[in-house]
Amino acid sequence: MTAVAATEQITVDTDPGTPLLTVENLRVAFGDAEVVRGISFTSRIGRCLAIVGESGSGKSVTARALVGLAGPESVVRASQIDLAGPDMTSTDLTRQSERSWRVMRGREIGFILQDALVSLDQLRRVGDEVAEPLKVHGWGTKASRKRKAVDLLRLVGVPEPEVKVRQRPYELSGGLRQRALIASAIALDPKLLVADEPTTALDVTIQAQVLDLLAESKVRGTSIILISHDLSVVARLADEVVVMRGGEVVEHGPVHRVLHQPRHEYTQALLDAIPSEHTRGTRLVRPAEGQTPGAAGQSTVRRARKPITHVPPVLEARHITKVFRGPDKVDRTVVNEVSFKLFQGETVGIVGESGSGKTTTARIALSLLEPTAGDVLLRGQPWSTLPASRRRPLRKQIGAIYQDPLSSFDPRWSVGRIITDALRVGNRPPSSKAEARERAIRLLEQVGLGEQHLASAPLRLSGGQRQRVAIARALAPEPEVIVCDEPVSALDVSIQAQVLDLLTDLQDELGVSYLFISHDLGVIHHMSDRILVMKDGRVVESGSADDVFERPRDPYTQRLLSALPRLAQA
Amino acid sequence: MSSISVSAASAQARLSSSLTRIRLGPAASLLVVLFLAVAVIAPALLTSRSPTAIDLGRTLLPPSPHHLFGTDDAGRDLFTRVVYGARESLGIGLGATALAMSIAVGLGFAAGLGGRIADLVINRVLEVAFAFPVLLLALLLIAIRGPSVTTEIVAVGIGSAPGYARLVRGQVLNVRQAPYVEAAGALGHRRWAVIRRHLFPNAMRPLVAVITLGIGQSIVWASGLAFLGLGVAPPSPEWGALLDSGREYITTSWWLEIMPGLVIVLVAISVTSLGRTLQYRLEGAAR
Numbered sequence: 057m058t059a060v061a062a063t064e065q066i067t068v069d070t071d072p073g074t075p076l077l078t079v080e081n082l083r084v085a086f087g088d089a090e091v092v093r094g095i096s097f098t099s100r101i102g103r104c105l106a107i108v109g110e111s112g113s114g115k116s117v118t119a120r121a122l123v124g125l126a127g128p129e130s131v132v133r134a135s136q137i138d139l140a141g142p143d144m145t146s147t148d149l150t151r152q153s154e155r156s157w158r159v160m161r162g163r164e165i166g167f168i169l170q171d172a173l174v175s176l177d178q179l180r181r182v183g184d185e186v187a188e189p190l191k192v193h194g195w196g197t198k199a200s201r202k203r204k205a206v207d208l209l210r211l212v213g214v215p216e217p218e219v220k221v222r223q224r225p226y227e228l229s230g231g232l233r234q235r236a237l238i239a240s241a242i243a244l245d246p247k248l249l250v251a252d253e254p255t256t257a258l259d260v261t262i263q264a265q266v267l268d269l270l271a272e273s274k275v276r277g278t279s280i281i282l283i284s285h286d287l288s289v290v291a292r293l294a295d296e297v298v299v300m301r302g303g304e305v306v307e308h309g310p311v312h313r314v315l316h317q318p319r320h321e322y323t324q325a326l327l328d329a330i331p332s333e334h335t336r337g338t339r340l341v342r343p344a345e346g347q348t349p350g351a352a353g354q355s356t357v358r359r360a361r362k363p364i365t366h367v368p369p370v371l372e373a374r375h376i377t378k379v380f381r382g383p384d385k386v387d388r389t390v391v392n393e394v395s396f397k398l399f400q401g402e403t404v405g406i407v408g409e410s411g412s413g414k415t416t417t418a419r420i421a422l423s424l425l426e427p428t429a430g431d432v433l434l435r436g437q438p439w440s441t442l443p444a445s446r447r448r449p450l451r452k453q454i455g456a457i458y459q460d461p462l463s464s465f466d467p468r469w470s471v472g473r474i475i476t477d478a479l480r481v482g483n484r485p486p487s488s489k490a491e492a493r494e495r496a497i498r499l500l501e502q503v504g505l506g507e508q509h510l511a512s513a514p515l516r517l518s519g520g521q522r523q524r525v526a527i528a529r530a531l532a533p534e535p536e537v538i539v540c541d542e543p544v545s546a547l548d549v550s551i552q553a554q555v556l557d558l559l560t561d562l563q564d565e566l567g568v569s570y571l572f573i574s575h576d577l578g579v580i581h582h583m584s585d586r587i588l589v590m591k592d593g594r595v596v597e598s599g600s601a602d603d604v605f606e607r608p609r610d611p612y613t614q615r616l617l618s619a620l621p622r623l624a625q626a
Numbered sequence: 627m628s629s630i631s632v633s634a635a636s637a638q639a640r641l642s643s644s645l646t647r648i649r650l651g652p653a654a655s656l657l658v659v660l661f662l663a664v665a666v667i668a669p670a671l672l673t674s675r676s677p678t679a680i681d682l683g684r685t686l687l688p689p690s691p692h693h694l695f696g697t698d699d700a701g702r703d704l705f706t707r708v709v710y711g712a713r714e715s716l717g718i719g720l721g722a723t724a725l726a727m728s729i730a731v732g733l734g735f736a737a738g739l740g741g742r743i744a745d746l747v748i749n750r751v752l753e754v755a756f757a758f759p760v761l762l763l764a765l766l767l768i769a770i771r772g773p774s775v776t777t778e779i780v781a782v783g784i785g786s787a788p789g790y791a792r793l794v795r796g797q798v799l800n801v802r803q804a805p806y807v808e809a810a811g812a813l814g815h816r817r818w819a820v821i822r823r824h825l826f827p828n829a830m831r832p833l834v835a836v837i838t839l840g841i842g843q844s845i846v847w848a849s850g851l852a853f854l855g856l857g858v859a860p861p862s863p864e865w866g867a868l869l870d871s872g873r874e875y876i877t878t879s880w881w882l883e884i885m886p887g888l889v890i891v892l893v894a895i896s897v898t899s900l901g902r903t904l905q906y907r908l909e910g911a912a913r
Contacts, residue, residue: 422812451814463805466824468831481814533813 073100073295076279077122077248080136084114084121086129091117093303097296099248104270104280106294106311108287108326110548111519114303119252119283122149123167124157139164139248162189166241170253175237176225182209183221186240193244208239212269230410231262235269242273249273252283259409259575264619267292285549287330288578288621291315299323315623327623329553331582333605339560340553340582368436369397370536370569371421371454376430376440378416378593390416392593393430396586398537401563403570405584405601407577409616413593414573418541421571422456423447435536452482455530459542461522465514471525472496472510475532482533499528503558520551527558531566539571544579556583577620581605589613652903655896662893665712675703677710677863686879696881698872704881708889711863715890718778718864719845723837725783726790726844731830733787734794738802738829739821748795752788760785760847768856775864778857782847786840793836797829804828835905842897849890865890 077099084092092114099105109115120126122137137149139160152160161167169175176185187205190196196204202221209217212235225233234254241249251270255263270293274280284290290297290311297314299307299322307320318324329340378391391413398404408414419425421432423440432440434453442450458464465474475496479486486492497507503524514522523543530538540559544552556579563570574580580587580601587604589597589612597610608614664671681701689696695704737748764781771777801807802825810820845865851857852866853873860871865886872882 424808424812448814448816451812456809456812458805458809460805464809466806466810466828468827478813529813 073103074140075099076101076140077281078136078138078140079122080134082118082121082134082137083132084117084126085131085133086127091303092121095298095300095303095305097298097305097308099279099281100295101247101279102274102277103295104274104282104293105296105298106282106284106290107298107300108284108290109300110285110326110550112302113300115283115285115300116252118300119167119250119281122250122281123161123165124149124152124154125167158192162241162246163193163244164246164248166244166246166249168238168241168249168251168254170256176233178224178226180224181221182223182225182228182236185225186221186236186243189240189243195244204243205239208243209236212236212239212242213265214239229262231258231265234258234262234266238266238269242278246278248279248281250281250283253285254282255289256284256286260577260616260621261409261619263289264621267621286621287315287326287549288623288625291623291625292621299326326549329550330578330623331553331556331576332578332622333581333602335582336601339557341550341557364400367400368433369399370435371398371571372396372433372436373417373421374430374433376417376420376427376432378413378420378425379428390593391420391427394588394590394593394595395430396588396595396598398569398571400536400569401567402585403563403572403583405572405574405580405587406590407574407580407587407616408590409575411592412590414575414590415541416593417590418456418539418571418573422454422539423451452533453535453537455533455535455538457523457526457530457538457540457543459545461519461526462514464526465522467515469514470510471500471505471512471514471517474514474525475499475528478529478532484534496528496532499532500525502531502562503528504554518551519547520554523547523551523555524558527555527562531562531568535568537569537571539573541573542575543572545574545576552579559583577605577616589616651899655899655903658892658896659900662712662716662896665709666716669709669712672709673703673706675706677702677707678861679703686875686882688879689881689885695885696879698882699875699879704868704885707863707868708865708886711865711868711886714775714858714862714864715845715848715866716841718775718782718848719841721775721779722782722786722844722848723840725779726785726787726840727833727837729784729787730790730794733791735798735826735829737791737795738798739825745795748791752791755788764851764856773856773859775858778848778851781851782844785847786844790833790836790840793833794829797832798825801825801829832905835901838901838904839898842894842901845897846890846894 075098079098080096081094082092082096083090083094095118097105097107107115107118117126117130121130121132126132132150134150139147139149141147147160147164149160176182183202183205186208187201190201190204195201205221206217209220214220214232214235220228220232220236225236228236234257238254249270254270255266258266267289270280270282274293280293282290282293294311297307297309297311298305299314299320301322307314307318307323309319314323315327318327325342328342331340373394373396375393375395376391377389377393379387379389381387394413394417396404406414406417416425420427420440423432427440431438434450439447439450469477472493476486476492479492479495486495493510496510500506500509505521505524505528509517509521509525514525517525526543543559544555547555559570560583562568570583572580572583584601587598587601588595589604589610591612597604597608597613604613605617608617661672679702681697684697684701685699687693687697693703693705695708698704698707733748733752737745740748760781763785767777767781807820807824810824811817815823848857849866849869852864853869855870857866857870858864860867868886869883872879872886875882
C-alpha cells in the first residue's frame with residue numbers, strides 16, 4: 057500500500073520528538089467514495105506536521121476526522137488513532153462517542169478553521185466566543201473566564217484586548233478575527249492543535265504574524281497539524297511534511313528534504329508550479345512527455361517580450377482618485393492619485409493587500425466606476441470622461457477577467473452562449489450562427505477546452521475550466537487590453553500555473569496587454585513587466601518588476617517582501 | 627486492532643434522513659393537480675352526470691358509493707358540481723395571481739431600477755397598501771361593480787399584489803449587483819439588453835415557486851369571499867359559491883360544507899407543496 061510504503065521512508069531525524077498522535081491506516085468514506093485511502097502519520101510534541109495537497113486531496117477531511125467532525129454522512133475507519141495522555145497512557149480516538157469527542161475537543165485537541173468570519177458567531181461578543189471552550193469545559197467562574205479571555209487575546213497579540221472582548225466579530229479585521237479564533241482554540245492549552253488553512257484568507261503581513269504565533273505555541277510544546285495548500289507557508293512552520301493527492305500520501309518526510317529534494321514527481325510539479333521571481337519568463341507547467349505543449353511555444357523558456365512604446369499607451373490612468381461617501385457621511389479616499397501607463401503587449405501588475413484600492417482601480421480602468429478626479433485614456437483617447445452611451449462602443453477594446461468566474465456568468469447560460477454573446481459585441485461580429493459557433497469552438501480550443509464544452513453549464517465545470525471560459529469570453533471581442541482582477545486567487549497552485557501559462561502564451565500570440573491585479577507577490581512578479589505597489593489607495597512604489605522586488609525603496613514594500621513566506625526558509 | 631467505525635451514531639442519522647427522503651408529498655400533490663387539470667379541461671371524463679341536473683326525489687342525500695359527496699337541496703350530485711366548479715375556481719386563482727404578478731413586476735422593477743426617488747415613492751405606496759384591509763377593498767369593489775368572477779379576480783389580485791411587489795423589488799436589487807450583470811455591462815451590452823436578457827429572467831426565476839404558492843392562496847381567498855356572499859352567485863358550481871349555498875344546511879347536511887371545504891384545502895395544500903418542491907429544485911439549480 058502506498059501509504060505504508062511512504063511511512064517507512066521517513067529519514068532518521070536527529071530528534072524526532074515524542075509522538076503525541078499516532079494515526080495508522082486512516083480511511084474516510086462518504087457513501088461509496090473513499091476520499092482518504094489509508095494514510096498514516098505521527099504528530100510529535102513541540103513539532104509541526106504539515107499535510108499538503110490541492111482541492112480533493114483529502115487533506116481537510118483528514119483534519120476533520122482527527123477531531124471527530126468528518127460529518128454525519130462519513131464513515132471513518134483506522135487501524136489506530138492514538139492520542140498520548142499526560143502520563144503517556146493513550147486514548148483510542150477510533151472509539152470515541154460524540155459525548156467524549158466534546159470533552160476531547162478544546163481540552164485535548166484545538167481546531168482552527170480557515171475562515172474566522174464564518175467560524176465565529178457574528179452576534180456574540182468576541183470575549184464570549186473566546187471563552188466558549190472554557191465555559192463548555194466548566195473552567196472557572198464567569199468573571200475569571202472573562203479575565204482569561206482578555207489574557208488569551210493579549211497572548212495572541214490582539215491590541216487593546218479589554219476593548220476587543222466587548223466587540224463583535226464583524227467589527228474586527230480579518231487578521232484579528234483569525235487571532236481570536238486561535239485564542240479560543242488554545243484557551244484550554246490543548247496538546248494538539250489542528251489548523252486547517254489558518255492563514256489562507258489573510259494578507260501576507262497578517263499571515264506572517266499568525267504564523268509567528270503558531271510557531272510560538274510550538275515552542276511552548278504544542279503539537280501542530282497544519283493543513284495547507286501553500287508550500288511556502290509550510291516551509292515556514294512545519295518540521296515534517298505529508299504530501300497528499302487523491303486521498304493517498306505520495307510523499308512523507310522532513311520539510312527540508314521534501315521541499316528541496318522531492319522524491320515524487322507530484323511534489324516536484326507542485327514546487328515548480330509556484331510562481332516567484334525565479335520563474336519569470338519560464339513556463340510553470342513542464343510539458344509532460346508525449347504531451348503537446350501550449351499554443352505558443354515548445355520550450356519551457358519563453359522569449360522576452362518587447363512592449364511597443366513608440367505609440368501612445370493602450371491604457372493610461374492620469375492621477376485617478378476615487379472618493380466614496382460612507383453611510384456615516386464621512387468621505388473615504390479609496391484610490392488616491394494613481395497613475396500608470398500600459399503599453400501594447402506588456403503586463404502591468406498592481407499588488408497590494410486587502411483594502412489597498414487595487415480592485416477599485418481595476419473597475420475605474422474598466423469604466424465601470426467613474427473616478428472622482430483624474431481620467432483614464434484608452435488608446436490615447438478619452439475613456440473615463442465619455443458619457444456612457446459613447447463609451448459602450450469602445451468597450452470591445454477592453455476585456456475583463458474576474459476572480460470568481462462562476463459568478464460572472466449568467467447562471468442560466470451555457471458556455472457556448474456565454475462566448476457567442478461576447479463575440480456579437482466584439483470587433484468582428486460573426487455574420488451567421490454557424491460562424492459564431494465555429495469561432496466559439498476556436499476560442500475554446502485556444503484556452504485548452506473544446507467543442508464538447510459548448511453545451512456545458514459553467515456550474516458543472518472545474519474551477520480551472522471556468523477561468524478558461526472566462527478568458528475565452530474576454531478574448532472573444534478581440535480587445536487590446538484585458539484587466540485581470542485576481543484571476544488565479546481561487547485556484548489550486550497547479551491549476552493556477554496552467555492558467556498563468558495560458559495567459560502568457562496568449563499574450564505572446566495575440567499581443568494583448570494585461571493590467572494584472574493580485575495580492576500574491578509571487579504571481580505578480582512572475583507575470584508583470586512593471587509593477588505598482590498600492591497601500592491605502594496610494595501607489596507607494598512603482599518600477600520594473602525586478603527593481604521593485606530586488607531593490608525595494610519604500611518601507612512598506614520592504615515589509616511586504618520580508619513577510620512573504622519562502623520555500624528557502626525550510 | 628481491527629477496523630472500527632466511528633460513526634455508529636451517524637448510521638442512525640443516515641437511516642432517518644433516508645426515510646424522510648422518500649417523500650410522498652410531491653407525488654400525491656402531483657396526482658391532485660393532474661386530477662384538477664382533467665376537471666378543468668374535460669370534466670365529463672370524471673363524472674357522467676350534469677352539474678345542473680335537478681332531481682327533487684334525491685335531495686340532501688349523504689355521501690354514498692352512488693353519490694360520492696352526497697347531493698344538495700336540489701338533488702344535484704355534489705361531486706359533479708365540485709368537478710365542474712374547478713374551472714371557475716382555478717380560473718379565479720390563476721387570474722388573480724396573474725393580475726397580482728403583473729402589477730408586482732411593474733412596481734418591483736420600477737422601484738428596483740428607477741432610482742432612489744421612484745424606490746421611495748413606490749415603497750410608501752406599498753406600505754399603505756399593506757396597511758389597507760384587503761376585505762374592505764374587496765367590499766368596495768363589489769359595491770361598485772356587483773359580484774362577479776371578474777370583480778373577484780380584481781379584488782384578490784390587487785389585494786395580493788403588494789407582497790409580490792416587495793419580493794420582486796428585492797430580487798431586482800439583488801440580481802442588479804450580481805457580477806454577471808456587471809460583466810455584461812463591461813462587455814458593452816446596452817442597459818435594456820442587460821435588463822431583458824440577464825436581470826429579468828434571473829430575478830423572476832425564484833418567483834416561479836412563489837407564484838404556484840400564490841395560486842393556492844388565491845383560491846382560498848376567493849372561496850372565502852364567495853362564502854361571505856361577495857363572490858360568484860350560488861347557482862354557479864364555483865367552490866366558494868358551493869360553500870355559500872350549503873351554509874343554511876350546515877346543522878343537518880354536513881357534507882354540503884365539509885366536502886367542498888376539503889377539496890379546497892386539498893388543492894391549496896397540493897399546489898403549495900408542489901410550489902415548495904419546485905422552489906427547492908430551482909434554488910438547488912441556482913446553487
